[in-house]
Amino acid sequence: MKALVIGGCGFIGSHVVDRLLRDGHGVRSFNRRPERFRAPLANVDYQFGSLDDSMALIEALTGIDVVFHLASTTFPGTADLNPQSDVRDNLVGTLNLVDSMLDLGIRRIVYMSSGGTVYGIPEQVPTPESHPLRPRSSYGIVKVAIEQYFDQYRRGRGLSPLVIRGSNPYGPRQAHSGVQGVISTFLRRAKEGQPIEIWGDGSVVRDYVHVADLADLCVTGAFSDIEGALNGGSGRGASINEIVEIVSAATGLHLDVIYRPARGIDVPKSVLDVHRARELLGWTSSTDLKRGVAETWEWMKRQDGLAAGRRS
Amino acid sequence: MKALVIGGCGFIGSHVVDRLLRDGHGVRSFNRRPERFRAPLANVDYQFGSLDDSMALIEALTGIDVVFHLASTTFPGTADLNPQSDVRDNLVGTLNLVDSMLDLGIRRIVYMSSGGTVYGIPEQVPTPESHPLRPRSSYGIVKVAIEQYFDQYRRGRGLSPLVIRGSNPYGPRQAHSGVQGVISTFLRRAKEGQPIEIWGDGSVVRDYVHVADLADLCVTGAFSDIEGALNGGSGRGASINEIVEIVSAATGLHLDVIYRPARGIDVPKSVLDVHRARELLGWTSSTDLKRGVAETWEWMKRQDGLAAGRRS
Numbered sequence: 001m002k003a004l005v006i007g008g009c010g011f012i013g014s015h016v017v018d019r020l021l022r023d024g025h026g027v028r029s030f031n032r033r034p035e036r037f038r039a040p041l042a043n044v045d046y047q048f049g050s051l052d053d054s055m056a057l058i059e060a061l062t063g064i065d066v067v068f069h070l071a072s073t074t075f076p077g078t079a080d081l082n083p084q085s086d087v088r089d090n091l092v093g094t095l096n097l098v099d100s101m102l103d104l105g106i107r108r109i110v111y112m113s114s115g116g117t118v119y120g121i122p123e124q125v126p127t128p129e130s131h132p133l134r135p136r137s138s139y140g141i142v143k144v145a146i147e148q149y150f151d152q153y154r155r156g157r158g159l160s161p162l163v164i165r166g167s168n169p170y171g172p173r174q175a176h177s178g179v180q181g182v183i184s185t186f187l188r189r190a191k192e193g194q195p196i197e198i199w200g201d202g203s204v205v206r207d208y209v210h211v212a213d214l215a216d217l218c219v220t221g222a223f224s225d226i227e228g229a230l231n232g233g234s235g236r237g238a239s240i241n242e243i244v245e246i247v248s249a250a251t252g253l254h255l256d257v258i259y260r261p262a263r264g265i266d267v268p269k270s271v272l273d274v275h276r277a278r279e280l281l282g283w284t285s286s287t288d289l290k291r292g293v294a295e296t297w298e299w300m301k302r303q304d305g306l307a308a309g310r311r312s
Numbered sequence: 313m314k315a316l317v318i319g320g321c322g323f324i325g326s327h328v329v330d331r332l333l334r335d336g337h338g339v340r341s342f343n344r345r346p347e348r349f350r351a352p353l354a355n356v357d358y359q360f361g362s363l364d365d366s367m368a369l370i371e372a373l374t375g376i377d378v379v380f381h382l383a384s385t386t387f388p389g390t391a392d393l394n395p396q397s398d399v400r401d402n403l404v405g406t407l408n409l410v411d412s413m414l415d416l417g418i419r420r421i422v423y424m425s426s427g428g429t430v431y432g433i434p435e436q437v438p439t440p441e442s443h444p445l446r447p448r449s450s451y452g453i454v455k456v457a458i459e460q461y462f463d464q465y466r467r468g469r470g471l472s473p474l475v476i477r478g479s480n481p482y483g484p485r486q487a488h489s490g491v492q493g494v495i496s497t498f499l500r501r502a503k504e505g506q507p508i509e510i511w512g513d514g515s516v517v518r519d520y521v522h523v524a525d526l527a528d529l530c531v532t533g534a535f536s537d538i539e540g541a542l543n544g545g546s547g548r549g550a551s552i553n554e555i556v557e558i559v560s561a562a563t564g565l566h567l568d569v570i571y572r573p574a575r576g577i578d579v580p581k582s583v584l585d586v587h588r589a590r591e592l593l594g595w596t597s598s599t600d601l602k603r604g605v606a607e608t609w610e611w612m613k614r615q616d617g618l619a620a621g622r623r624s
Contacts, residue, residue, distance in 0.1 A: 080468065083461060084407045087399065091457075095396045132444040134460075136467070141460045145403075148446075148453045149395060155448070156392065 001223070002026040004064040006051070006097065007071030008044070009035035011174045012112060012166070015215035016068050017044060023219065030060045031071070037173045037303060051093030057100045066108040066222050067101060069094065072139075075180055076117055079138035086138045094146050098153055107160040110222045111150065113143045115165035115231050115272045116206065125237075126207075126273035129165065129229045147229065154227060162221045164214070167233030167272050171211035171292060172299035182243055183208065183293060187300055190253040200262035202241035205269040207233040210287035217283050226280050233272030234285040243293075250294040313535070314338040316376040318363070318409065319383030320356070321347035323486045324424060324478070327527035328380050329356060335531065342372040343383070349485045349615060363405030369412045378420040378534050379413060381406065384451075387492055388429055391450035398450045406458050410465055419472040422534045423462065425455045427477035427543050427584045428518065437549075438519075438585035441477065441541045459541065466539060474533045476526070479545030479584050483523035483604060484611035494555055495520065495605060499612055502565040512574035514553035517581040519545040522599035529595050538592050545584030546597040555605075562606040 003020050007013035008029025014037075020027050021043060028045040040046055049056030051071070061067070073089040094111075101109065117140030119131045135141045150161035174181045176188035189196050209232060217232045238246075248255050277283045287295075315332050319325035320341025326349075332339050333355060340357040352358055361368030363383070373379070385401040410421065429452030431443045447453045462473035486493045488500035501508050521544060529544045550558075560567050589595045599607075 080464070083464075084404050084411070087404050087407065087457075091403070092396050092399050095399065099396070133446075136460075136464060138461070138464065141457050141464070144460070145399075145453050145457045148448075148456075149450070152392070152395075152448060152450065152453070 001065045002028070002063055003222075004028045004030060004060055004067045006030045006067065006069045008068075009033060009046075010070060011180070012169055012211055012214060012218075013068070013070040014038075014173050015171070015211045016070060016218050017041070019212075019215045019219045028060060028064065030057075032073075036175070051089070051097050054096060054100060057097060058104065061100055061104050061106060064106055066110070067097070067106060068110045068218060068222065069097060070112045070218070074139055076114065076137060076139040079142070083138040086142050091142050091145050095149060098150070098159055102153070102157055102159060107158055108222065109150070109159065110162045110164060110218050111146065112218070113147055113163045113165045113229065114140060115167045115233055116267075116270050118144050118147070118165060119270075121267050122270065125269050126235055126271045127231070128273040129231055129276055151228075160227055162224075162226055163229040164218055164221065164232045165229055165272065166214050167207035167209045167231070167270070169211045169214050170208050171296050174211065174296075182240065183247065183296065184300075186243060186247045186255065187251065187293070187297055190247055190251045190255050191300065191304070193253075195256035195258050196244065197258050197260055198240055199260045200240075200266060201259060202244065202257070203239050203268070204266050205237040205239050205271065207236065207271045208238055208243075208289055209234050209285045210292040213285040213287050217277060217281070220281050220283055221277075224281060230277045230280070231272040231274050232277065232285075233274050234289070235272060235274040236289075237269060237271040238289060246290055246293050250290070250297045313377045314340070314375055315534070316340045316342060316372055316379045318342045318379065318381045320380075321345060321358070322382060323492070324481055324523055324526060324530075325380070325382040326350075326485050327483070327523045328382060328530050329353070331524070331527045331531045340372060340376065342369075344385075348487070363401070363409050366408060366412060369409060370416065373412055373416050373418060376418055378422070379409070379418060380422045380530060380534065381409060382424045382530070386451055388426065388449060388451040391454070395450040398454050402454050403457050407461060410462070410471055414465070414469055414471060419470055420534065421462070421471065422474045422476060422530050423458065424530070425459055425475045425477045425541065426452060427479045427545055428579075428582050430456050430459070430477060431582075433579050434582065437581050438547055438583045439543070440585040441543055441588055463540075472539055474536075474538055475541040476530055476533065476544045477541055477584070478526050479519035479521045479543070479582070481523045481526050482520050483608050486523070486608075488612075494552065495559065495608065496612075498555060498559045498567065499563065499605070499609055502559055502563045502567050503612065503616070505565075507568035507570050508556065509570050509572055510552055510556075511572045512552075512578060513571060514556065514569070515551050515580070516578050517549040517551050517583065519548065519583045520550055520555075520601055521545050521597045522604040525597040525599050529589060529593070532593050532595055533589075536593060542589045542592070543584040543586050544589065544597075545586050546601070547584060547586040548601075549581060549583040550601060558602055558605050562602070562609045
């Protein structure tokens with residue numbers, strides 16, 4: 001099978017690419033920018049462009065059997081700064097992608113939605129896929145609209161969508177600039193001896209999933225006949241304070257924590273109910289959080305070593 | 313108070329303008345096109361433009377206390393033909409409107425959403441505002457996204473939104489081209505001696521509300537402090553076959569009905585629970601359906617007489 005990975009140079013996308021290659025699939029990667037943390041892979045066909053460029057999309061889609069859409073121009077914490085751009089880049093762009101797919105007769109798409117934002121403040125934790133969708137941020141509103149369009153295109157135009165509502169992915173190749181992922185941000189701060197800022201008392205609970213497990217769910221799901229939404233999380237919650245402890249233990253470094261007043265936007269507890277993915281696909285997030293954080297730490301040290309080597 | 317009515321030359325908008333003028337408010341009307349069925353009113357400040365034109369919007373918003381947004385470039389039956397345009401024109405356009413409002417310090421907006429599409433296939437009929445939002449068409453997906461953005465702007469930026477989820481409005485000045493409103497379409501067909509086409513067996517039930525009642529709800533609500541969503545319907549259902557009977561009785565004309573195979577998109581029964589508007593505002597849709605249809609018929613005959621007079 002030949003797969004197109006939209007966002008294949010991104011954090012989740014790069015792991016989906018790895019998994020597809022390991023399984024023997026042909027891979028084309030469509031991105032706005034090259035990969036940040038490693039050199040281009042010899043057996044990947046890289047193409048560059050954005051989702052509003054129909055001609056670039058058609059070129060990228062030609063000969064493709066299945067599309068993985070793992071790109072977003074925004075992060076949960078940044079999308080509210082410019083909702084108009086968020087809608088244009090991500091919602092209109094995604095509609096342009098599926099319109100182009102259907103024009104070329106390509107029906108199967110796996111889309112990375114957001115288990116942490118589509119449900120809003122959950123009435124039920126762990127939260128199942130059937131929970132009402134009540135997003136409270138631009139990031140979540142756009143994801144929900146995309147999911148609803150996918151379902152409408154499924155009914156009316158024969159699209160075959162699988163939506164993965166990922167929880168909080170972490171692991172190697174995650175950026176650590178502060179907008180994406182507390183684990184990579186905390187590891188980076190620990191390495192640089194800088195303090196960590198926590199909004200609130202650190203009791204906020206999230207569901208952290210190793211990126212390779214999430215990529216496994218995307219690829220396993222893509223080659224099944226399942227349509228609709230699947231939660232992609234660990235099904236277990238960890239507080240920010242627990243993450244601080246785990247990062248301390250993994251790095252052997254002391255972390256200075258500065259507690260800031262809580263931000264209004266934080267949902268106190270978000271953990272996904274992941275029974276559906278287990279029942280339908282036999283999938284579980286198998287990486288233990290402590291082991292995954294330790295592995296990410298090893299990657300970060302190795303990465304910095306490589307960067308230092310390149311500089312010298 | 314000075315009101316800006318976006319879509320004031322449209323069907324619902326023209327009745328909101330009438331009601332505002334009657335109550336002694338200043339009215340500016342912002343539209344893509346002039347009014348179809350009557351000459352410009354002397355005491356309305358008409359401005360023309362579209363919601364993607366920020367400079368035209370800022371000019372239209374200057375000096376305004378409250379905004380009524382009653383415009384849509386699409387109809388429920390047409391939006392699915394081009395979802396990208398629907399999102400760009402209506403969702404991005406509406407975000408541009410509220411961004412411009414907040415830049416100018418205008419907080420109050422009344423928005424016409426769609427009680428017939430935002431709930432999807434209702435689990436509960438009559439359907440209350442608390443029902444999950446599960447739109448199945450582009451028209452409904454865009455309305456829901458706009459409602460969610462309004463709530464996010466309310467929490468984060470001080471917008472004061474009142475969302476009216478209108479049912480199926482009918483009455484004078486509704487177009488009768490077939491895409492908007494079965495009542496005006498059926499009246500027109502009766503007048504021209506043409507047959508009526510019904511998809512399915514005519515048992516589909518909808519909630520019809522007289523446009524002047526809906527305009528009353530918009531204006532009464534605008535000057536209250538209520539935020540969030542209110543259903544705007546009659547709370548009573550009528551089947552398509554009942555509408556045929558009511559139109560026959562109102563016109564005294566026989567209607568030929570051609571039954572076509574049912575379309576997949578039709579929700580069998582859609583009736584709004586309108587208790588919330590009654591409890592919070594004392595509002596009810598007071599116009600009896602038979603009386604309202606008869607009044608619309610009188611308007612249509614008068615309108616045709618005027619048009620014939622202009623032509624001769």
